[in-house]
Amino acid sequence: MDLIIGGAYQGKSEYAKRLYGLDEAGIFTCREDGAIDFSARCIDALEEYTFWCVRNGVDPVESFRAREDEWRESVLICADIFCGVVPLGAENRAWREATGRLCAYLAGRADTVTRMFCGLPQRLK
């Protein structure tokens, strides 16, 4: 599994498309409905999945751990949402926490971790 992280609009999915030769059909983009289609090579916007998790009492690390067989060969993309001040709202705090724990777990399992900065990849692992 390859993990790509980075701030909003830093070119994460564009990089994945370029590197892995994917078109739109090869990328599943998470929304706030909890669904993930692991048959896609690349899963984008994991932060939307974790937002749904927080609202529905699901532990995203446990849910990913339970389905490791399905994403072991995947490209996973998650937004870095960790550099602002502590959010005032409890839900946003929980979202940031859940997303951070999922990223840390996935980074530990990943073969490569790449951070995007202004469209440029920075290899972290």
Next chain:
Amino acid sequence: MTVFISGGCKNGKSALAQRAAVRLGGGGPLYYVATMIPYDGEDRARIARHIAGRAGMGFETLELARDIGRCLELADPGGTFLVDSVTALLLNEMYPDSHNGDADPDALTRCVDGLLRVAKCAGNAVFVSDYIYSDSIRYDAFTEKYRADLAGIDRALARVCDTVLEMCAGHFIVHKGAWEE
């Protein structure tokens, strides 16, 4: 040579950019292209700090809140231009009327065209932006549009510039090219 610098706020981006511009300038004409329009005492104090910080470094200040490509006509295009900052430039182009009303839909294109012209035509250029993409706030549509457009400018500049640096806690990370101090 062209250098693009971004990173979090209050990390020393402007100071690094000034040192870089002085070095690239090599004694030739040196222009500080100031893009910020002061709206209150806080802004004026910040500008005064910046002016004091670069005193004696040899910069001639050009105040250009919009239409950034004009700096090439207002000065010696073979000189070294420090554009600080891309962030304020985009805001001024989006909201020309004192940051009120609807955002100008052509602001992004104007910014990118002008900045890329500076990058291409200036003797040397250093650009400063702000990395505002890693917090966990779900913004309103106006703010989100501003963030998306600023990131578009950042990516365009990072693509063409020789060197791309990220400032973090007073230290820089080299993302492209080479840089040493």
